Amino acid sequence: MGTIDLRAATDENSIADLSSQVHQLPCCIRFDGPADVSHFFKPQSSDVEIDGVRTEEAHFRGRKLQGATISLPSGYSGFVLGQASNLNANGKRKASMPAEENQCWEVKAKFDNLTYWNHDSLPSKDDTFLRSFHWFSIAEALHKPVKVEDLVAVSHCGKDKI
C-alpha cells in the first residue's frame, strides 16, 4: 500500500508551478535527474495551426519534434510527485516500513498545461495522448451520483419507446 499526500497542493505558495515547463517526449530517456533543459531544448512556435492549436517545433538528439501545448481539462490538475521522506526524527528509516510496499508520495510541483511532442508527425486530435483525455468524461459519467430525476428521465424514455 502507498499513500499520496496532496496537502501541499492546496497551498498556492508552498510548491512550484511548472506550467509551460512540462514536456512529454516521444522517446524513452534512460535518465532520472536534473538536466540543463532550458539551455538545450528550445521549442519554437511554428506557422502551422491544427484544430485551433498553434504547433511548436523543437529538436532533441537530432530528431525533429512537433508538439502542442494543451491545457488540462478544467477540474484536473497535474502534479509532480516525489517520494516523501520516510524518515523519523532520528533520521532513521522506520523499521516497520518495507521500502517497496509502503511508499509515500507527496506533491512537489504542479502544472495546469503541458506540451506533448511527436516524432515527425504533426500533433492532431488522433494522437493517443489527447485521446486518453476521453477517459475523463467517461469517468465522470461513471462516478457521478445518480439522482432521482435521472432515473425518472430514463424510465420515461423507456415508456416513449413502447
Place this chain on the structure above:
Amino acid sequence: MESDCLTPEWASQPCLIGIDEAGRGPVLGPMVYGCMYCPISYQSSLASLHFADSKTLKEEKREELYENLKLDKSLGWAVDVIDPRELSAKMLAKNKTNLNGISHNSAMGLIKRVLDMGVLLTEAYLDTVGDPEKYRIKLSERFPSIKFVVSKKADSLFPIVSGASIVAKVTRDRALREWLVEETGEDINRNFGSGYPGDPETKVWLVQHKHSVFGFPSLVRFSWGTCTTLLKGEVEVAWEADETEESGNGSSNKRQAKLSSFGFKTCDKRSEEIESSGKGRCKFFQARKIQQLTQF
C-alpha cells in the same frame, strides 16, 4: 536559400549550369549546394576566369573569385544551405532519407529554382553522388529537356562546376564562421576545426561540447557515425522509429534492407501488440494506451 535573384537578360538563350556541394562529409555545420549558370555562348570565356576545384584554392583566393563572379553580369548563381538540424532530422526520421537522397533533392531543387526564374537551361554538369549513371537517369527523368553530364571530379573537369564549388565552399565557410550557437549557458567555444570527423581540432571540440542527456549542440549532425560512437556510454535514448533496426557497424556503410521492400508480404501483428501498453484491456483503453497502475 540565397541567390542572385533577378532574372538575367540572357535568360532566354540556351544556358548551362554547374552544381557542386561543400560540407558533405563534416560532422558539423550545414551542407551547402551551390550552382552557377551562364549562356552557352559565354562558356569559352569561363576558362579565363581561373576557376578551379575549390578544394585546391586558398581561402583568400576563393573569396576573391567569389566576389568577382558575383559582379560578373554573365554569370548567375544560387545556393541551398541545408541546416545540420535538417540533415540530422531527415536521416533520423521515421521514414529515413539518406545523405545521397538529401543531396539529390537539393541539386534538383536548385535546377528547379533556376528554371522557375525563366532561365533556359539545356545542359547541366554535376559531381556525382552515388552511382553516376543512376543519378543521371534520375535527373533526366525529372528534367527531360536538359542534357545531364554526371561524373566524378566534375569540379575539376568543368569550369562551370568549379565555379559552383567556389560558391558552395565560400557560403559554407561563412555560415560556419557566423554560426549562431543556439544553445546557451555553457561555455561554448567556436574552435570547430574543419568539421571533418578526422580533424583533431574537431574531435576535441566534440568531446568538450558533449552533453550526457542532450548529446551535442544543434550545430552537430547527430546522424553521423562519429556522434553515435561518442555518445556510447552517455544517457541512452530509445525511439520507436529505431526499434526494429540493427545497430550499425563501423566498417560498413550499408544498411540492411527489409524483405518487404522487395515485394515480400509481411504481417505486422507483433509490433502492434508490443506498442499497446493497454494490453489485455477493453479496446477503448488499448486504443488510447491507458493502463491501470497500482504502484509506481
Place this chain on the structure above:
Amino acid sequence: MLELRLVQGSLLKKVLESIKDLVNDANFDCSSTGFSLQAMDSSHVALVSLLLRSEGFEHYRCDRNLSMGMNLGNMSKMLKCAGNDDIITIKADDGGDTVTFMFESPTQDKIADFEMKLMDIDSEHLGIPDAEYHSIVRMPSNEFSRICKDLSSIGDTVVISVTKEGVKFSTAGDIGTANIVLRQNTTVDKPEDAIVIEMKEPVSLSFALRYMNSFTKATPLSDTVTISLSSELPVVVEYKVAEMGYIRYYLAPKIEEEEDTNP
C-alpha cells in the same frame, strides 16, 4: 485427421535444427500435397520456406488442410528425444489444440508419444514474388558453411560477386580483409563436389553474415547448396531435402548508404 509417417525421422530433426534459430513460432501447413512452412524472422530480413512433399512420406494422410502453430524451440526439444534411426509419425486431429509426435525405434521395441500444445499464430500466407536470377551457383554445402564461418571471424558483411572468373566471397573488418574465390569445377569424382556457376549477368551483393551462418545450419540436410542471385533482389540459398522437398532461405541484401568521412 492428420497422420504423416516419416521413416527417416532424422530428416525432421535436421529440418528443425535448421530453422529454429531463425524463427521462434511458425505455422506448419499440411495439405494433400505436403507439409510446409513459411516464416520470416522477427526483423523481417530473412524468410525460410520449407516443403516436404507427401510422396516422401511412407504414409501420408491429411483429410483437410490444417495449419498448426508451433513454438519451434519446444518442438525441437521434443524431437531431440527421438533417436536418429527412429521412425517419426506426426499426428493431429482436425480442430484439436495439440499435435503428437510418435517415435518408433527401428526394431519396434520402443514407442514414445510426445504431445505438444499448439499455438494460435496470426499469419497470413507470406507472398514470395517470382524472380529471375542473374547468377546461380551450386557448390558443396560444407564448403559454403566453411566460407561463411571463416569470413564471419573477420567481418560482419559478405559481398558475393559472380563474374566470368568465378564466384568471390569477400569481407572487411577492423582487423583486415578476406577474399575467397571459387572457380567453376565440374571435373570431379563425385557430382556433389562440383562447383557449377551459371551466369547470365555478373552480380555483386552484400549480406549480413549472421544470417548466412544461421542458414548453414541446414548443411547436414544436403551435400550441395544452390545460391541464386540477382542485383537488387534477396538472395535465395537452397538446400534440397533428400528427394522430397527443399528448404529455401531468402535474405534481403544490405544496400548502399554512403556517408563520406573524408574531405
